Amino acid sequence: MGNDFFGQIDPPQRLLMGPGPVNVHPRVLRAMAADMLGQFDPEMTAYMNETMALYRQVFMTDNRWTFLVDGTARAGIEAALVSLVEPGSKILIVRAGRFGLLLSEIAERIGAEICTLDLPWGEVASLEQIEEALRTHRPQVLACIHGDTSTTMAQPLDGVGALCRTYDVLSYVDATATLGGMPVKTDAWGIDVISAGLQKCMGGPPGSAPITISDRAAAHIMARRHVEAGIRSGDTDNGRGARIGSNYFDLAMIMEYWSERRLNHHTEATTMLYGAREAARVMLEEGLEARFARHKAGSTAMVAGLRALDLTVFGNDAHRMANVTGVWIPEGVDGEQVRQRMREDFGIEIGTAFGPLAGKIWRIGVMGYNARKQAVLQTLGALEACLAAEGYAARRGAGVDAALATCQHGLWQ
Incomplete structure (x- = not known):
């Protein structure tokens, strides 16, 4: 079989927008x-x-x-x-x-x-x-x-x-x-x-x-x-x-x-x-306050985009983390099929859930190096396309437009 039977590690590129890593x-x-x-x-x-x-x-x-x-x-x-x-x-x-x-x-x-x-x-x-x-x-x-x-x-x-x-x-x-x-x-x-x-x-x-x-x-x-x-x-x-x-x-x-x-x-x-x-x-080079503001802006943009797609965000806005957002899977939509489409067609990973929320919500992270405007927009665009492919009547372009609008209001530079 030879020493290179398995080949060197060469993982596919993924944009990891789940709850971590x-x-x-x-x-x-x-x-x-x-x-x-x-x-x-x-x-x-x-x-x-x-x-x-x-x-x-x-x-x-x-x-x-x-x-x-x-x-x-x-x-x-x-x-x-x-x-x-x-x-x-x-x-x-x-x-x-x-x-x-x-x-x-x-x-x-x-x-x-x-x-x-x-x-x-x-x-x-x-x-x-x-x-x-x-x-x-x-x-x-x-x-x-x-x-x-x-x-x-x-x-x-x-x-x-x-x-x-x-x-x-x-x-x-x-x-x-x-x-x-x-x-x-x-x-x-x-x-x-x-x-x-x-x-x-x-x-x-x-x-x-x-x-x-x-x-x-x-x-x-x-x-x-x-x-x-x-x-x-x-x-x-x-x-x-x-x-x-x-x-x-x-x-x-x-x-x-x-x-x-x-x-x-x-x-x-x-x-x-x-x-x-x-x-x-x-x-520390970025600065603590700038760092926290970037994560908050990313979460704000993500939530705005999800709601513009007529999706329901999980939980109380007052206590939501500034870096992970839960969103209810629409009725009649196969949540795992959407995740698979996002991974295979767009190279983007979003998370599933545990316990009483298993199969009911997706968890989308905007964290660290991925708390960037481009990553949020790519994720929203891909989610819209995958939802449409599963028969969900998403308003095309609405998610990305809503997220971009938060930038225009000064929430994201």
Whole structure:
């Protein structure tokens, strides 16, 4: 069969306009082609320090402990939860979509006592609901999703950190789908731990999970490490079993690796660090406010175009993410057939849905490198053509015209 039986990788070109991953920024791809360095090479550790400094700005924080967890965004989620939550301790999880349910699954594997604030898919929790749940359950940790791509809704977080401090609760937020596209105000919101990923608004590939940790949360994580050491040495009779149930995702160990001590924990994913560093550089050169405005303008144009095609947008405008839009599949239209036509005829991918929304909505992302006027217009034009091919009476040209009109009103330059 020969060594080239499968041939070299040569994927088809796609415009990825689903809920993620999205097309990687060319500068990030170029950065990832740079040569390897040893993990303790002074140039490499300098890049690590620079990456921490860059992501403090991205997370809008002064947190000393701001770094990368090697792995996809879910690696950051698991590292946060396994390091914050002890077996038998109580965690309160806000669940209004698929990824809130994921937090529950991870917490269950840890052996936590799980309490939930459950909402219908497409709704968000009010501060009053969160406070009532905190008062009722008295958890040690509150966990929620900032932007849940399964519902395309963004959970308001202003005031959540202050509530958690009032009730002496540590707070964790998954910002995978929003970091780089919506403000993630770590310090202003008072959130203790936030983790994310590169593959959405940051315009990078999956494989690295930026994370930021408050001094308050870091002290809790390090205290667990010290109790564990005491248990092993016989210096304490604390029987809570504080061992962090993972070596790879033990944030205390990873923090020591990223500290000045450089205690070896794993071999840093050099290429991913290069990509994460460049993704942050691209964002900061653009400017935070300009970046957020670009994503908001793209979402506004997409929503205007979808509505001009007489499609119904999913959810409440007040809480819709600025980078992912859900749209109801018209009655009598085969949603998967439309997605297939878009992929095969136009090279464009849009997303399907999960859970109670499966087969009912499409999810269209306007994120990172793809939050561009041309990408939005191409997607709307292709969707119109594919809907028409499936017998839907779309008003030809209306979607593109409506999206362009948002540019004329100054929403997109």
